[in-house]
Amino acid sequence: MTLLSIAQRAVIGSAIEEACATLPPGWNIKIDLEFEGGSVDLYDPAGNKIDYPSNHEKLSDSIRDAIECAIELAAAVERGR
Numbered sequence: 001m002t003l004l005s006i007a008q009r010a011v012i013g014s015a016i017e018e019a020c021a022t023l024p025p026g027w028n029i030k031i032d033l034e035f036e037g038g039s040v041d042l043y044d045p046a047g048n049k050i051d052y053p054s055n056h057e058k059l060s061d062s063i064r065d066a067i068e069c070a071i072e073l074a075a076a077v078e079r080g081r
Helices: 006-022 059-080
Strands: 028-034 037-043
Touching (some): 037 059
Antiparallel strands (some): 028 037
């Protein structure tokens, strides 16, 4: 088993901190980790799981893709009010 490098861990940590700082109110990201993989799920304020576009190659990229989707969808709701 190979451990992630410090740089790889920093990228994942940075993505998580970015989510905490920039997700719109009420939006949630849930990260499920398992051996040799993981998933990132996005939920809207009503608790609905949202499919978002992502290549899902890297966990950090998936987190950032979910953040971008949440911001875009929350902004669209605001514009519609």
